[in-house]
Amino acid sequence: MSRRPIQNEDRQAIADFIEKHWRSKKVMSQGKAYYPHEQEGFIEWRDGQIAGLLTMAYQDEALEVLTLNSMLEGERIGSSLMLMAIEDARKRNINRIWLTTTNDNIKALAFYQKLGFRMTAVNLGVVDEARKAKPEIPTVGFEGIAVRDEVVFELPIKAYLDPESLA
Numbered sequence: 001m002s003r004r005p006i007q008n009e010d011r012q013a014i015a016d017f018i019e020k021h022w023r024s025k026k027v028m029s030q031g032k033a034y035y036p037h038e039q040e041g042f043i044e045w046r047d048g049q050i051a052g053l054l055t056m057a058y059q060d061e062a063l064e065v066l067t068l069n070s071m072l073e074g075e076r077i078g079s080s081l082m083l084m085a086i087e088d089a090r091k092r093n094i095n096r097i098w099l100t101t102t103n104d105n106i107k108a109l110a111f112y113q114k115l116g117f118r119m120t121a122v123n124l125g126v127v128d129e130a131r132k133a134k135p136e137i138p139t140v141g142f143e144g145i146a147v148r149d150e151v152v153f154e155l156p157i158k159a160y161l162d163p164e165s166l167a
């Protein structure tokens with residue numbers, strides 16, 4: 001098992017992985033297109049396969065998590081990769097980490113809240129707009145729910161590392 005920052009030698013495998021799991025090498029966030037295999041992030045390899053992948057982008061005073069996948073759910077791969085991203089941001093004095101997911105992604109809605117993220121916005125119809133730039137985005141997602149809206153999650157890093165600062 002190897003869990004570490006993404007290196008250049010991983011990039012082709014990441015491009016293939018993203019295409020397989022996100023239907024395209026391109027992902028959309030708030031109307032902007034990203035190619036996750038070109039970005040920084042963290043990866044976990046097990047037996048020659050990608051077991052977990054987090055890709056991210058630093059912007060202004062924040063870190064956006066672009067994609068997160070765990071292939072062995074419930075083994076803490078997702079949360080371990082997220083903790084590595086949080087630690088990376090902390091080292092760079094970045095105090096805000098954010099990400100978007102879609103309204104149908106019940107698993108992600110539960111997962112991020114368990115990690116301490118808060119829902120800071122629901123952008124109605126943004127996924128319908130993004131579908132115009134990326135037609136591969138499905139119209140129906142998990143549990144047969146129509147995929148329409150973008151849910152924004154944020155984690156104030158200082159509060160996460162020092163819960164007493166919330167008091």
Ligand SMILES: CC(C)(COP(=O)(O)OP(=O)(O)OC[C@H]1O[C@@H](n2cnc3c(N)ncnc32)[C@H](O)[C@@H]1OP(=O)(O)O)[C@@H](O)C(=O)NCCC(=O)NCCS
Nearest residue numbers: 068069070073074075076077078079101107108110111114
């Ligand atoms: C969301 C995802 C990354 C979670 O990864 P994971 O490796 O299974 O998560 P972990 O094992 O680290 O779980 C961390 C916590 O979240 C909880 N959790 C994970 N999935 C959950 C679910 N479906 N329902 C409720 N809680 C869940 C775990 O129970 C654990 O809680 P605990 O700390 O109380 O034990 C994974 O399900 C995934 O890859 N989904 C498909 C891709 C995706 O939708 N990515 C997010 C898009 S933005």
